[in-house]
Amino acid sequence: xxxxxxxxxxxxxxxxxxxxxxxxxxxxxxxxxxxxxxxxxxxxxxxxxxxxxxxxxxxxxxxxxxxxxxxxxxxxxxxxxxxxxxxxxxxxxxxxxxxxxxxxxxxxxxxxxxxxxxxxxxx
Numbered sequence: 001x002x003x004x005x006x007x008x009x010x011x012x013x014x015x016x017x018x019x020x021x022x023x024x025x026x027x028x029x030x031x032x033x034x035x036x037x038x039x040x041x042x043x044x045x046x047x048x049x050x051x052x053x054x055x056x057x058x059x060x061x062x063x064x065x066x067x068x069x070x071x072x073x074x075x076x077x078x079x080x081x082x083x084x085x086x087x088x089x090x091x092x093x094x095x096x097x098x099x100x101x102x103x104x105x106x107x108x109x110x111x112x113x114x115x116x117x118x119x120x121x122x123x
Contacts, residue, residue: 005046009033009062010054015083015105019052022112036060040068043075050119055084055094055102063090063097070098079119083108 006028010016020030031046033039036057043051051069055062066082069075082099084090091102101119108115 003027003029004049005029007031007033007043007048007051009036009039011057015109016054018109022109036062036065039065040072040075043078050079052081055082055090063093066099067097081115081119
């Protein structure tokens, strides 16, 4: 059986690199993105099982990228786990854009297996 692929979009070294390491420890293959504009194209090409995105970004409009992911017929089904440093306004925008699940930066690292399980539940 092949390892599932996760796309991880982040700008800040921490917790992004820690999240990549945790996913690899859980036997995920990981592709890292630094530019939100590449999200839809990379998701179409790579066919990941899910996307994890740092919602706080100086250079990128992550919520807009998630909305484009949801509007694309080839990627609209992908679960998206967003994480941020406790910003209610940003979390609200991310949910409106189509984020499946949102966690704090510390919670995503501590409880990653549970978040993955919850995001991957087929409805």
